[in-house]
Amino acid sequence: MGQGIVHRTVKxxxxxxxxxxxxxxxxxxxxxxxxxxxxSTDGLVDDHAYLRVCRIEDVDGDATVRTFYCQLSGLLVKDAE
Structure with a gap:
């Protein structure tokens, strides 16, 4: 994965x-x-979402996708290039 701008998100x-x-x-x-x-799927309350994520280091191998319920205001995001 390449370099990107890291930011917080509200969506x-x-x-x-x-x-x-x-x-x-x-x-x-x-x-x-x-x-x-x-x-991703919108959460039950504002500022939350269900995110299906796999670890970056597992992308080229046998990646396991897990679902996390996250608070978006505390999430750091590096946009897709």
């Missing part, structure tokens, strides 16, 4: 974006990591 990022999964985004017990956004 669901497009598929193909890199997202930083962390406790700041409301995801606890998973550590912090950059993941590739596969797909």
């Amino acid at each position: 669901v990022p497009p598929a193909g974006s890199q997202v930083f999964i962390s406790p700041a985004a409301g995801v606890h017990g998973q550590g912090s990591f950059w993941g590739l956004l596969v797909s």
Whole structure:
């Protein structure tokens, strides 16, 4: 994955974006990591979404896609190029 501008978001990022999964985004017990956004669904409340993500380091191998319920205002995003 190449370089990109990292920013916070208030809307669901497009598929193909890199997202930083962390406790700041409301995801606890998973550590912090950059993941590739596969797909997303709006959350039940404003400023939240369900994100289907695979770890960046697993993209070229046997990637496992996991779903996380994230708070968008705490999510860092690196846009798709």
